[in-house]
Amino acid sequence: MDAVVIESLEPLIAELRSRGFAVVGPVVRDGAIRFEEIASAGRLARGVTDDQEPGRYRLRETGDEMIFSFAASPDSAKRYTQPPRQALFRMRGERIEEAEEEAPRIALLGVRACDLAAIGVQDRVFLGGRHPDPAYRLRREALLLVAVNCAVPGGTCFCVSMGTGPKVTAGHDIALTELAAPHRFLVEIGSERGEEIVRALPRAPASARDLADAEEVSRRAAGRMGRHVETEGIQERLSAHDSPRWQQVGARCLTCANCTMVCPTCFCTTVEDSTSLADGTAERVERWDSCFTLGFSEVNGTPVRGSNPGRYRQWLTHKFSTWIDQFGMSGCVGCGRCITWCPVGIDVTEELANLP
Numbered sequence: 001m002d003a004v005v006i007e008s009l010e011p012l013i014a015e016l017r018s019r020g021f022a023v024v025g026p027v028v029r030d031g032a033i034r035f036e037e038i039a040s041a042g043r044l045a046r047g048v049t050d051d052q053e054p055g056r057y058r059l060r061e062t063g064d065e066m067i068f069s070f071a072a073s074p075d076s077a078k079r080y081t082q083p084p085r086q087a088l089f090r091m092r093g094e095r096i097e098e099a100e101e102e103a104p105r106i107a108l109l110g111v112r113a114c115d116l117a118a119i120g121v122q123d124r125v126f127l128g129g130r131h132p133d134p135a136y137r138l139r140r141e142a143l144l145l146v147a148v149n150c151a152v153p154g155g156t157c158f159c160v161s162m163g164t165g166p167k168v169t170a171g172h173d174i175a176l177t178e179l180a181a182p183h184r185f186l187v188e189i190g191s192e193r194g195e196e197i198v199r200a201l202p203r204a205p206a207s208a209r210d211l212a213d214a215e216e217v218s219r220r221a222a223g224r225m226g227r228h229v230e231t232e233g234i235q236e237r238l239s240a241h242d243s244p245r246w247q248q249v250g251a252r253c254l255t256c257a258n259c260t261m262v263c264p265t266c267f268c269t270t271v272e273d274s275t276s277l278a279d280g281t282a283e284r285v286e287r288w289d290s291c292f293t294l295g296f297s298e299v300n301g302t303p304v305r306g307s308n309p310g311r312y313r314q315w316l317t318h319k320f321s322t323w324i325d326q327f328g329m330s331g332c333v334g335c336g337r338c339i340t341w342c343p344v345g346i347d348v349t350e351e352l353a354n355l356p
Contacts, residue, residue, distance in 0.1 A: 001195045003188045003206040003214075009041040009067070009109075011201045012146070012174075016107045019197070021144055024080070025109035026073060031059060035075040035108070044109075045070065052154035052226070052336065055345030068110060068178050071154030072335040076264035077115045080106055081122055081139055084288050088271065091282040103138035109146045111172070113165030114157075114335040116147055118264035120171055124327045125267055144193065147172035151217045155226035156336030158349055162229065164333045167218040174198060177214040186214045227336060227349040237355050238321040245354050250309025252344050257290035259338035259346075260315070265331050268296070291315050316351065 006012065016023050017039070025038045026045045033045055049069045051058045062069055087099035119140075126136040150159075150166035159165035168175040173194030177186040186206055189195045260266040270289035275282045289296060292311050297304035305311045323331035332348075339347050 001189045001198065003186055003211065004198065004203040005206050005210050006185050006187055006201055006203050007183075009044070009185065012197070013038065013041055013109070015197055015200050016109075016144070016146075019105075021105045021107040023107045023109055026068070026070070028059065032057065033059070033070050033073040033075075035073060035079070035110070038109075041067075049152055050154060052156050052340045053345075054156065054339050054347045055342055057340050064180070065183050066151075066178060066180065068148045068150075068176075069152045071150070071152060071157055072112065072114065072337050072340075074262050074337065074341060076262070076335070076337070077108055077111055077119055077143075077145075078122065078264050078266075080108060080143060081119060081136065082126075082267060082288075086135075086286050088284045088286055090284075093280070101135045101138055103135075103142040105142050105144075107144040107146060111145050111147045112150050112335075113147065113168045114150075114159045114162075114333040115264055116145065116168060116171040117159075117162075117164035117333040118335070119145075121265045121327070121329060121331060121333065122267060124329060128327070145172045145174075145190075146194075147175045147190070149175060149177040149214065149218050150221050151178060153221050153224050153226060154336055154340065156339040156347075157225055157334065158227035158229050158336060159334035160222050160225050161227070161231060161349075162330060162332055162334035166221040177217055179210065179213050179217070184210070186210050227334075227339070227347070229334070229349050229352055231330075234352065235321040235324060237352075238317045243356055245351065246309040246313045249346060249351055250307060250312050252346055253292075253308045253312045254344060255292040255294070255308055255311055256343060257292040258341045258343060259348075260290040260292060261288065262337040262341045264333060264335060264337070266290070270296075291318070316348065319348075320352065 013023050022037050024035050026033050027036055027043055028045045044067050046067050047062050047064055048059050049062050052071055089099055090097045126133040147168040149168050172190035175188040175190055187198055268289045269286050271284055271286050273284050291314055294303050305314055319331040
């Protein structure tokens, strides 16, 4: 199916909901762009953009009708492919009850190219190898991805350096490009499922002007990246474990784990056990964890990486070096979230540039 143009997202949202999908899209909440379930296009963020710099995030009104004029949200698709907290099993007396594997039908509206690349990284982690994760597979199969070609990269974005954006090229069911004057959406198909949905919408064939305008959106976004990373030879440079730079950044790092919580590819977890004194049941849950926490690498009561520099070095070298050895691809997609949401403004691109 060739590209088409739609004038509103309302029919798309209604069609998705009629097919049993919970539509999750970008809204303004608590001073940020967050992703949550919506019932109509009127709930979507509109006329706002974000200013992102190291350790800084602010929303700003634009006064127009554009919906996707912002960069990476603190919420990524990871919340729906790998939930922050999920039950593994419960015990009632001597009986063990396996937790039901939940896979709600969710349509993510507004996914950017960097987050599609991050989903691809998670797919390699959870579905590759000899032991694929069945719960992850169910969630992925139930997820429908309506992507948006990024028009407004943030001050911390560097997806061009990582080869992951800003234009959507793969991994989507439907791709949108928001166009102005007049306000409209160019729609491109990424899967048979996506084509079936688009065929049910009121639409018009895309004109040569529509296609040219969409290409211009991606071209301009690629030229407005806030950051750059030189990836050639990066694994060799990261092998310099005795660099004084590790001590310098470690002195600033709070090991708060913000960077790993907002990262769309970090997948580390731990398990917690709890017991209810009311009814005597016990439960084991899996929750997100981070290599920045002191107990993450604890062995026999002693952490393997007890220093801030050691933990920061572990994270950075895994993202840009040993991840490639493990999974054949980088663990970073250039979304810039770790820079924006670091409370002391540590800039990963600056750290990489200053290593030997």
